[in-house]
Amino acid sequence: MSSQPTAVIHDYVGFDTVSKQMERKFLKRGLNFNIILVGESGMGKTTLVNTIFSGHLVDSHGRKTAQEPLRKTTEIVPTTQVIEENSIRLRLTVVDTPGFGDQTNNEGCWTPAIKYIKDQHAAYLERELKPQRERSINDTRVHACIYFLNPGSKGLRPIDIEVLKRLTEVVNVIPVLAKADSTTIEERIAYKKRIKDELSQHRIQVYPYASEEDDEDDITLNAAIKELCPFAVVGSENVFNVDGNLIRGRQHNWGIINVDNEEHCDFVQLRNFMLRTHLYDLIEVTAQRHYESFRTQQLRQIKELRAAQAQAQNTGHPPMPMQTIMNKQQA
Template sequence: MSEEIRAQTYVGFDSITQQIEHKLLKRGFQFNVIVVGQTGLGKSTLINTIFASHLIDSKGRFASDEPVRQTTEIQAVSHVIVENGVKLRLNIVDTPGYGDQINNEGCWDPIIKYIKDQHSAYLRKELTAMRDRYIQDTRIHCCLYFINPTGHALRPIDVIVMKKLSEVVNVVPVIAKSDSLTLEERDRFKVKIRDELIYNNIRLYPFDTDEDDEEEVQLNETIRQIIPFAVVGSENNVIIDGKSVRGRKNRWGVVNVEDAEHCEFMHLRNFLTRTHLQDLIETTAQIHYEAFRSKQLLALKEGANQRPAASQQ
């Protein structure tokens, strides 16, 4: 086909990808993360390390004269991060007080309630007659669940809470401060945790769906073989072989946070930001929110059907 004929037959609809990209870049993206774990496991530090910004401080840690929190608190902070023209509105939800009591019965209830409340708020806006063109999305897209690096087994509370959380949000477990374990201890601990997750039928993200192509299936399988991510976070720079890198010193030497041989921080960051960010958002809408929405609308329908019968009595 000559250039002249090609020019005559060219329609131009292939520019739709550029149109979509332009609109999305102008609007920006929203990503909401909740971090769950005991005080002192480095939740704030890890979040700041992942997004290379000082997003949250160590409010969750106790000062020596601060009274012990009796209940789990919910604290949300929002930031806008721009990278190469892409704007990300990042909402980080912390849960100080979780798991810090002698009796932790029900300490997960405020967390579950908060996640469901965000679904409920989104549904109310969806059902409004004059709804906004773009509904502000506060639904939680990812829950980073921090596991204490004991090297032994999951605590009963970990099993209970991850099971409950997995029903309403995408749960990604991480072994906090994994440099407190040797590599052999870390690997044994990871295997033990995976076995416990399977035994207790805890369904973690990422999920396999019929829509996944072969490449996505393989990528997700690789991720599942890594989970739980054994991580180390640090906002400080240390010198290794004459180079300044993010890391920290421990009893065995210096840990380079960004070295895959030292910890799995890079795997976690790539997973959250480079390969699964959009899928986390879509899965929240298509699986967790849709299940909540269907249940709520069914309840509204049943309630409406019962009211006329009750009024006739």
């Protein structure tokens, strides 16, 4: 069989406008970006939510002012804000979770966070499998998980290893060194190195992952991110007036640590990494790696259950509705 010759078109066709078309679709639809915060109790998760949203949430946590002490988080709390930049709409949701680690038995402390992540995958799959699919599904899948490490610990504790192993199977995990203002520069450097070594020793793969599609720029950028990891973060809801400039920070005996100063901590680098340089990749990797593996597993189980049902039907039992099958799998 002879192969078809490939015609070469020399005239300008204009398909390069596709990027403009895609941009217009994006503008219309907007983006959903969802982050979950997980880690030991008292490590500053709720404070970081308030730092990200610039202290607008004081009231939603039952407090009148940022000076009142924060309560321990006892349930999953998603907070959403729509941000618009150059007519691109970003629906940013940050999910706060109850902390763990202060009980003698922390068995299953990861369950609420993992369940939340899987529930969002299941909700997405359910809508995808509807006979009449929606044109665009409201994406509540979790695109990034910020995992808080205790600066007072010598490195990864057994509980961190256990939780991180489970989380990295279902979501893009970004580890952070919590309350970094309680460490000296030397301690931070040593801590970061130890965490990197231990992550590799325990084969815990945190985000970003190397991809065959990476070009030189991606490789350089990801190497810089890997170097910073775990990001040393400081959260604060307090604003100080320093020489006429309002800064968000924490007061110490020796001065004020400025949350937004890249020389004081990595908060700005973390925000830029998630919302500026890797926003789209985090969304894409969630869909292609984490959601895809959830979807494959679920569909395989549905197929197996269906087969078992067909067999049961032969013995006179009615078929089980799809929703019941999916609920059974989630349980």
